[in-house]
Amino acid sequence: MMNDSPSNLFPALRAKMGDRWYYVTTFTLSEVAQWIKPVDQIHERKELKTWIQRVLRSERKEEIATYLLNQEQRFFNAIVVGIYGGDPEWLPVEVGDSPTLKEIKLGQRQSTAFGFLQLSGNEEIFAIDGQHRVEGIRQALSENEALKDDELTVIFVAHKSTVEGRERTRRLFTTLNKYAKPVSPAELIALNDDDAFAIVTRRLIESYQGLQSEFVPLVPTANIPAGNETAFTTVISLYELVKTISIPAGSKERKLLEKGPPNWARVDEIYDTVVLFWDAVQTHVPPVRKVFRSLPDKKLAADFRIETGGHLMFRSAGLQGFARAARALVDHGEKLQVAVRRLADCPLDLSAKPWIGVLWNPSAMTMIVKNKKLVVNLFLHMVGEKPVPSNYDLLAQYRRATGIDNERLPRRHS
Numbered sequence: 001m002m003n004d005s006p007s008n009l010f011p012a013l014r015a016k017m018g019d020r021w022y023y024v025t026t027f028t029l030s031e032v033a034q035w036i037k038p039v040d041q042i043h044e045r046k047e048l049k050t051w052i053q054r055v056l057r058s059e060r061k062e063e064i065a066t067y068l069l070n071q072e073q074r075f076f077n078a079i080v081v082g083i084y085g086g087d088p089e090w091l092p093v094e095v096g097d098s099p100t101l102k103e104i105k106l107g108q109r110q111s112t113a114f115g116f117l118q119l120s121g122n123e124e125i126f127a128i129d130g131q132h133r134v135e136g137i138r139q140a141l142s143e144n145e146a147l148k149d150d151e152l153t154v155i156f157v158a159h160k161s162t163v164e165g166r167e168r169t170r171r172l173f174t175t176l177n178k179y180a181k182p183v184s185p186a187e188l189i190a191l192n193d194d195d196a197f198a199i200v201t202r203r204l205i206e207s208y209q210g211l212q213s214e215f216v217p218l219v220p221t222a223n224i225p226a227g228n229e230t231a232f233t234t235v236i237s238l239y240e241l242v243k244t245i246s247i248p249a250g251s252k253e254r255k256l257l258e259k260g261p262p263n264w265a266r267v268d269e270i271y272d273t274v275v276l277f278w279d280a281v282q283t284h285v286p287p288v289r290k291v292f293r294s295l296p297d298k299k300l301a302a303d304f305r306i307e308t309g310g311h312l313m314f315r316s317a318g319l320q321g322f323a324r325a326a327r328a329l330v331d332h333g334e335k336l337q338v339a340v341r342r343l344a345d346c347p348l349d350l351s352a353k354p355w356i357g358v359l360w361n362p363s364a365m366t367m368i369v370k371n372k373k374l375v376v377n378l379f380l381h382m383v384g385e386k387p388v389p390s391n392y393d394l395l396a397q398y399r400r401a402t403g404i405d406n407e408r409l410p411r412r413h414s
Helices: 029-035 058-070 108-112 131-143 145-149 163-179 185-191 196-207 235-246 253-259 264-284 286-292 316-331 336-344 372-382 394-402
Strands: 009-017 020-028 079-084 089-092 114-118 124-129 151-158
Touching (some): 029 131, 029 151, 058 131, 124 131, 185 196, 196 235, 196 253, 235 316, 316 336, 316 372, 372 394
Parallel strands (some): 079 151
Antiparallel strands (some): 020 151, 089 114
C-alpha cells in the first residue's frame, strides 16, 4: 500500500502504562530507514553509546534481511523507539459517538486516544528494542526497494534530554531486554515454517511410528527429563539428528535450509533420508524396534534407560554420537542402511567398554556430553574405518577420557 500522507505526520494511539506515556503508530520500511538512526550516527553521544545498542551481530542482520527478501508472509512485532530533541507534537483527534452505531457510547479514554504524532525532523530517534530489525530492514531495502511500502508497528516512548530522562530511558531499555522472553529452541522447531529440518522433524513426529509426541516430547532441552519413562528422545535431539543424517558435516547448504524459504522437493528428500535411517535402526537395533512398536503407556523405554546406564541409543548424547558416526560413514561412500548395520554391531551398553568415561560416568551415574568427536571416532575405529580428521589421535584421547594411561582401544567388530 502506497503511503501518500505527509512524511512527518503519523496516525497514532496514545496510551499510558505506569508513569510513561507512549504512542503506537506505523512506519513504512522506508520510514524506518529514514527516521530511526543507525548505530554510528548516535554513537557521538557518549551517554547513549554505553547502553542503547547491544553489539550488533552482523549475522543476525543478514538473517533478518534474508527473511524480508524471501518470505512473502513476512511479519515483525513492534519496534520500540526512544526519541530525543526536536519538537514532536501530539495532535489529538476527538472522536464522538457514532450516529450509525447508536448502541456504542464512547468514554473519555476511547474518545481521546486517537490522533497524530507530528515530528519536526530534528528528532533523534533510536531503537530501544529492535536494533537488529532496523539494520536488517536497512540492508533489505538496499537490495530490493520494492519493500519500502511494507508497514511496521512502531512504539514511541518520549524522553527528556536530562540526566533524569536518560536514566529513565536506560531503565526502560534494560527492562525490555530483561523481561523479553525469547522463543525457546524447542518452540522454534515446533513453529518454524521456513527451516527445512524443523519441517521434517514435525513430519516425523506426525507420521513415523515410534516418533510420535509421546515418545518424542517437546521439552526445553535435548535431554530427556528425569523420571520420564515413556520418551525415547526429545524434539531438540530429533531435530539435531535430522540435520546430522541429511547433510554432510560442514555443508554450506545447511544454513540455507535452516533460513528458508523451504524447497519442498528438498524437504521430501531429507524426510526420505531420515526415514531410511530410522527403518535401518529398527531393523538392526532390536531394543529400538521393540519400543517403537509398543504403546506409549507400556513405558518400555524405561527398560533401556536405567540408573546404571542402559542402552546408548536411549540417551540423547549416545543417539547423536551414533548418528554422527553413520553420517561419517556415508560421507566415506557407504550406503546409509549399511552404515547403520555396521554400527549396530558395536557395543551399545553404556556401562561397558568403550563408553565408560567417554559417554557414561559410573560414579555420578550421569551422561558425559563433552566427548563428541571421541565418540564418533570410537565408532569408526570399531567398524574398521579411519578417524575423522585423519590426524586425530584416538588412543591418546581415549586414554585421556578414561584416565587409564595404558588403556587399549576396543577391538574391531567388522
